[in-house]
Amino acid sequence: MTSGFLAHLREDILGQPRHLLVLKLTCLFLLFRGYGDEPYLFPFNLFFAMLCMAMLVSPTLLTQRLLWGSLALSLLYLIARHWHFTDNHQYLMLYWFLVCALALSTDRTDELLSWNSRLLLSLAFGLATLWKLLEGEYLNGSFFHIVFLEGHELRGVGGFLGGLLPRTAHENLAIVQYLNLLPPGAVTATLTTTSGVRFVSLLASYFALLIEAGICLSLLCRLAGKPRWLAEASDYLLLIFIVSTFSFAQVTRFASLLAIMGFAQCSQERPRLRLAYIAVYFYVFVSHHVHFHFLRGGFQWAL
Amino acid sequence: MSGSGARYNPEITATPATTPSRPALRTLLPSLCTLATWGPAAVLTIVALLQIVMVYRADLTPWEGGGFGMFSTLDYETNRRFLVEGMDQKGEGLQVNLFAGDQRRHSRLRIKPDRKEIERLAEELLQTELIPDKQEQVKVRLGMASAWRLRKAVEKQSAPLKLVRVKSPDVEIDPKEILRLKAVRLSLWRKKFDTINCRLSWERIGQPVVKGHWP
Structure with a gap:
């Protein structure tokens, strides 16, 4: 009975035109997650929620390019006004809504959604890799090293995997907090680490560098059509990146957007991968409320 | 297709x-x-x-500006701090705590330090009434009095200055305690991490802005 239900669900999801599902997932994302959490964004989030609800209910409104254009214009206004405080995923949201509005203005909506998601994702991951190389903090592992020692969210994970004693981890945090109270300048603070934490930091750094560069290259190969083996790896790399990164780091809007764009560019000949994107999309939705706290709590309990 | x-x-x-x-x-x-x-x-x-140009030309943090540099470096807004050194009418050195002012404006300046805007902030500080920041001083003393290892880990090369903050209109205070600056020096710093020695330190961004008669 369960398998029958799953087969029916699968048919129901994959049976509808891909671009319509992409538009629905985008509306659902904006409806539930909004543009941002800051209090001044409330009127905009309310406007987005009402618009998305109407678009989800009415198939005619869902494919109205003017509505997608108005969403893109609203985001453009918000970004132009508050660009100092705009995160990367909010820029990506703007570009994606622009893609939806432009693609709906032509009769090749599905192809344009697919093409643009590949192009935008490869550019975004390429730039992310470039910055990591330019700053050099991933090459020597220092970014993750300090994040594991002082970062509130990932401290438990790095400490647990690197064998840092709980008492030492708390002392490190106290040192950083004390350092933050003192005027900046001629003041330094030495933290305590272990060879395990250093190793885990390097491992995490090179994993992030390689997977982001891999996604960029594989998507570019997908656009070029060769080499085939690398082009076909893009979906697996993107799915691994979303799940591995966003299980620990609380940037779920970015993850949801990546899952939507991943689904939009995934070939219709690969139904399992398309279902995997949908599953990851909902996993990110749930993880925002449950999984992250569970994981973090687990590591802190283990410490 | x-x-x-x-x-x-x-x-x-x-x-x-x-x-x-x-x-x-x-x-x-x-x-x-x-x-x-x-x-x-x-x-x-x-x-x-544009973001890449602004990072290298205008000290914008790589995290912001739409260049996809988030999580690439420790140089982000909360790891940047203003050091506001002042001199009162008697010539005594003070440190102004900017946490008590317009937070959004200060955040914006930490993300992209606009020199003209920092000069304006310095001029405003010269015109502003300041009061001793006792709460923050207590926090620093408590920090200093905590674990021995903590005191050993943090090395200071200079004695801390007396902390003051901007007086908000609702605060009632003895007028004798109200201070005014005759000179102010603002500098922006970012946190650096030396992974080999596992040491956190500060690095100054650009040249400090000085207003008034700084000795």
């Missing part, structure tokens, strides 16, 4: 499509298709290039 997994060809897309119900739009379609194919990526690239 994409349903069969075939590759999208922008050149084929650029041919006019037929939409009989909208004759005016039909004439626009080739440019719309080209715009839809390359437009969003072009906007992303232009914004990212």
Whole structure:
């Protein structure tokens, strides 16, 4: 009975035109997650929620390019006004809504959604890799090293995997907090680490560098059509990146957007991968409320 | 076409499509298709290039500005701090705690330090009434009095200055305690981490802004 239900669900999801599902997932994302959490964004989030609800209910409104254009214009206004405080995923949201509005203005909506998601994702991951190389903090592992020692969210994970004693981890945090109270300048603070934490930091750094560069290259190969083996790896790399990164780091809007764009560019000949994107999309939705706290709590309990 | 997994060809897309119900739009379609194919990526690239220029020319943090530099470096807003050193009318050195002022404005300046805006902030501080920041001083003393290892780990090269903050209108205080600056020096610092020695330190960003008669 369960398998029958799953087969029916699968048919129901994959049976509808891909671009319509992409538009629905985008509306659902904006409806539930909004543009941002800051209090001044409330009127905009309310406007987005009402618009998305109407678009989800009415198939005619869902494919109205003017509505997608108005969403893109609203985001453009918000970004132009508050660009100092705009995160990367909010820029990506703007570009994606622009893609939806432009693609709906032509009769090749599905192809344009697919093409643009590949192009935008490869550019975004390429730039992310470039910055990591330019700053050099991933090459020597220092970014993750300090994040594991002082970062509130990932401290438990790095400490647990690197064998840092709980008492030492708390002392490190106290040192950083004390350092933050003192005027900046001629003041330094030495933290305590272990060879395990250093190793885990390097491992995490090179994993992030390689997977982001891999996604960029594989998507570019997908656009070029060769080499085939690398082009076909893009979906697996993107799915691994979303799940591995966003299980620990609380940037779920970015993850949801990546899952939507991943689904939009995934070939219709690969139904399992398309279902995997949908599953990851909902996993990110749930993880925002449950999984992250569970994981973090687990590591802190283990410490 | 994409349903069969075939590759999208922008050149084929650029041919006019037929939409009989909208004759005016039909004439626009080739440019719309080209715009839809390359437009969003072009906007992303232009914004990212501007961001790279601003990071290297104007000390913008790589985390902001739409260049996809988030999580690439420790140089983000909360790891940047203003050091505001002042001199009162008697010539005594003070440190102004900016946490008590307009937070959004200070955050904006930490993200992208606009020199003219920092000069304006310095001039405003010269005109502002300041009061001793006893709460913050207690926190520092408590920090100093905690674990021995903590005291050993943190090395200071200079004695801390007396902390003051901007007086908010609702605060009632003895007028004798109100201070005014005759000179102020603002500098922006970012946290650095030496992974080999596992040491956190500060690095100054640009030249400090000085207003008033600084000795």
